[in-house]
Amino acid sequence: MNMQFSPTVVDEYVNATEGYYTLMRILHLGPHTVRVRVHREVELEPCFAAAEVLSADMAWTLLVTHHPECWFDRTATPFKHINVKSELEQLADGLMQRVQDILVKAIAIPEHVLDVVGAMLAMAYGSTGEHVITPDDVKWAKANGGPFRAIDRRDGSVLLTKAHRCDCPLLASEGDDPCDGKCQAAAQAAGGDPSRN
Incomplete structure (x- = not known):
């Protein structure tokens, strides 16, 4: 028997400079703690979008990614006063939806x-x-x-x-x-x- 869980945001961090901007969220999904990070720089190579799950030994384990080539051109070039959430929130939400699709199926009642x-x-x-x-x-x-x-x-x-x-x-x-x-x-x-x- 599986249970349905909704993710709950417990921490959120946004930062922007002239060279990059970043959005990070920590969420609880049932018994799991999930970290979603999206990082956009001026060049494609260092950019990333990833969701990780906190393991029992308190280490982050990569679960899903979204390659920057798929979203780099749809986001603005970094500058200090950019609205980070409007640029990256949709990506973060998409990663969390994929995490939910994977983990909720694995959350069973003991x-x-x-x-x-x-x-x-x-x-x-x-x-x-x-x-x-x-x-x-x-x-x-x-x-x-x-x-x-x-x-x-x-x-x-x-x-x-x-x-x-x-x-x-x-x-x-x-x-x-x-x-x-x-x-x-x-x-x-x-x-x-x-x-x-």
Whole structure:
């Protein structure tokens, strides 16, 4: 079973001089961290457009490129006050789309997560339980409660929760620190139903 992920920009850098201009983005795509770089110089040879994925050993691994011969003549000659994003953003977006096409097909739900979701379904609806989650259910869940988290615990159990705000110590520590108690108080003050969150 594959999941659909949308890329989220976590950092962006643009720079322009008389001799070159550059756009770099760091994005999260599901469990992956992706770096997209487009660099345009006066001459064709040093130019490049590439997307890389951060590996488990914290090294950037090249995934896709777009040869400068394909876009060099469609971009402006460097000068200090050029609008870097208007020149290079379309190239960067194209690289990220190719990354997404490659990686999303490879992002599968881990077996132990499927087992946990199966156990939750069985607990809620019986051992032969079945339940349809509608688009409205997903929309409601995203608008109410905290972020959904699945936290593996040291004893082999898995905590599935939407009852905690993003900066709760429980989530920030991946379950090692207890909740500070402010999550339920915030939900009650907002008129929410903590048991449903």
